[in-house]
Amino acid sequence: MVFAPQGGAFCFMANTILIGAQWGDEGKGKIIDVLTEKADLVVRSQGGANAGHTVRVGAKEYILHLIPSGILRRNKVCLIGNGVVINPTSLVKELDGLRKKKVSVKGRLFISDKAHLVMPYHSELESCAERLKGKNKIGTTLRGIGPAYGDKIARTGLRVADLINEQRFESQLRERVRDANRLIKALGGKPISFKAVYSEYCSAARRLKPFVANTTGMLHEALEKDKEILFEGAQGTYLDIDQGTYPFVTSSNTTSGGACTGSGMPPNKVDHVMGVIKAYTTRVGSGPFPTEDDAIGDMLHNMGREFGATTGRPRRCGWFDAVATRQAAQVNGIDQLAVTNIDGLDKLSEIRVCTAYRLRGRTINYVPTVSEDIEQLKPVYETFPGWLTDTTQSKSWMDLPVNVRKYLNAISNLIGAKIVIASVGPARNQTIFR
Numbered sequence: 479m480v481f482a483p484q485g486g487a488f489c490f491m492a493n494t495i496l497i498g499a500q501w502g503d504e505g506k507g508k509i510i511d512v513l514t515e516k517a518d519l520v521v522r523s524q525g526g527a528n529a530g531h532t533v534r535v536g537a538k539e540y541i542l543h544l545i546p547s548g549i550l551r552r553n554k555v556c557l558i559g560n561g562v563v564i565n566p567t568s569l570v571k572e573l574d575g576l577r578k579k580k581v582s583v584k585g586r587l588f589i590s591d592k593a594h595l596v597m598p599y600h601s602e603l604e605s606c607a608e609r610l611k612g613k614n615k616i617g618t619t620l621r622g623i624g625p626a627y628g629d630k631i632a633r634t635g636l637r638v639a640d641l642i643n644e645q646r647f648e649s650q651l652r653e654r655v656r657d658a659n660r661l662i663k664a665l666g667g668k669p670i671s672f673k674a675v676y677s678e679y680c681s682a683a684r685r686l687k688p689f690v691a692n693t694t695g696m697l698h699e700a701l702e703k704d705k706e707i708l709f710e711g712a713q714g715t716y717l718d719i720d721q722g723t724y725p726f727v728t729s730s731n732t733t734s735g736g737a738c739t740g741s742g743m744p745p746n747k748v749d750h751v752m753g754v755i756k757a758y759t760t761r762v763g764s765g766p767f768p769t770e771d772d773a774i775g776d777m778l779h780n781m782g783r784e785f786g787a788t789t790g791r792p793r794r795c796g797w798f799d800a801v802a803t804r805q806a807a808q809v810n811g812i813d814q815l816a817v818t819n820i821d822g823l824d825k826l827s828e829i830r831v832c833t834a835y836r837l838r839g840r841t842i843n844y845v846p847t848v849s850e851d852i853e854q855l856k857p858v859y860e861t862f863p864g865w866l867t868d869t870t871q872s873k874s875w876m877d878l879p880v881n882v883r884k885y886l887n888a889i890s891n892l893i894g895a896k897i898v899i900a901s902v903g904p905a906r907n908q909t910i911f912r
């Protein structure tokens with residue numbers, strides 16, 4: 479399908495996986511919201527309420543954690559796929575938040591019965607693990623994500639299908655709370671009360687039951703009808719459990735393959751992979767970050783930007799890293815790029831881009847495997863002239879200052895993928911299609 483969102487430039491949609499190509503918070507929520515206008519179905523397939531996707535609609539701001547950002551477009555159908563880990567209480571809270579803002583989800587939100595549950599003992603175990611790690615902590619969102627995926631892989635997880643069957647849930651939960659409490663006590667944490675969790679989760683289950691469905695079946699019905707499907711990635715490539723800066727990562731496959739396994743989408747039905755990048759780089763939590771630069775962080779924080787959407791923590795900031803992003807384009811198969819937050823660089827007279835790394839006297843053009851090596855990288859920078867112009871009112875590619883276009887073209891060439899969207903503000907109408 480071809481569409482021209484603002485007249486002129488065309489954008490090819492079809493079935494698209496949208497992923498973050500950095501360390502998360504690239505602006506995926508905003509871009510999903512814009513693209514949903516022309517999609518039929520929006521699917522989340524991994525991660526959990528560790529995600530925080532911000533969408534600005536007029537004067538209202540929404541932060542979505544588990545529900546796909548596509549929900550803000552009337553009549554669009556949204557699926558929470560089998561690969562997502564769901565805290566039922568968080569999901570109910572999110573539904574309540576949408577209801578308060580008059581967003582109706584009736585008949586257009588569906589939750590996979592195969593999705594795993596995040597339980598209160600997961601969060602408690604995670605707090606213990608982080609505390610014990612001391613200064614080596616991962617800096618997680620403390621949403622229980624790692625332990626929930628751990629249980630899934632260890633085959634001791636509880637799923638949505640279990641939650642909605644009160645009897646089965648009771649016996650399974652009793653056993654799991656008993657086992658988890660043994661661990662929690664050994665780690666010096668606060669044991670979980672079976673009764674309290676059972677009652678809290680059963681009450682959430684009653685709210686969620688009408689949404690539970692065979693989402694893979696629904697996806698395939700949509701494919702048969704040639705519907706346009708958009709996959710909303712959470713986190714980013716360098717937080718991927720396999721491709722990221724392990725162990726400072728999240729516990730799911732955030733890269734494009736995760737969209738298939740986490741939903742039941744066959745890889746050969748995917749038409750495009752769109753990578754979302756910021757015009758600079760940010761990261762929340764611990765772990766190596768080669769192009770980190772405190773001065774850029776101070777500038778952005780002073781502008782009131784770059785505070786985490788889930789935890790409110792200030793994000794670490796740095797220059798654009800073309801080495802890491804090129805590698806992200808390779809592992810995801812990115813053929814289209816959306817660049818956000820271009821306006822964040824409006825006040826700089828010079829802008830740097832990392833084009834290679836130096837490691838122990840050698841020049842390399844890939845992200846090393848071991849985090850101690852990544853910590854030691856010395857970025858090799860190319861410097862670009864800034865534009866010192868407010869870009870937030872730019873309406874077309876040619877409206878953008880020439881130095882912006884030069885900068886974006888350079889990034890596109892370094893990464894090896896074309897830029898189809900340039901974003902100059904959080905609002906829907908601050909989006910330029912190329």
Ligand code: GDP
Nearest residue numbers: 503504505506507531532818819901902903904
């Ligand atoms: P996500 O997790 O990838 O969806 O990104 P977040 O929502 O966590 O963080 C991105 C932040 O950037 C949000 O506050 C967005 O509203 C904001 N944003 C997205 N695109 C732009 C842009 O082009 N300019 C500005 N100023 N803000 C943007």
Ligand code: IMO
Nearest residue numbers: 502503528529530618619712713727728762763
């Ligand atoms: P969105 O979808 C940025 C980070 C955490 C921590 C690491 C592991 O909004 O881009 P976890 O709680 O997942 O076990 O934490 O991953 N992290 C994110 N950083 N954006 C996110 O999601 C993130 N989700 C997790 O800060 O470093």
Ligand code: MG
Nearest residue numbers: 503530531787
């Ligand atoms: Mg976010």
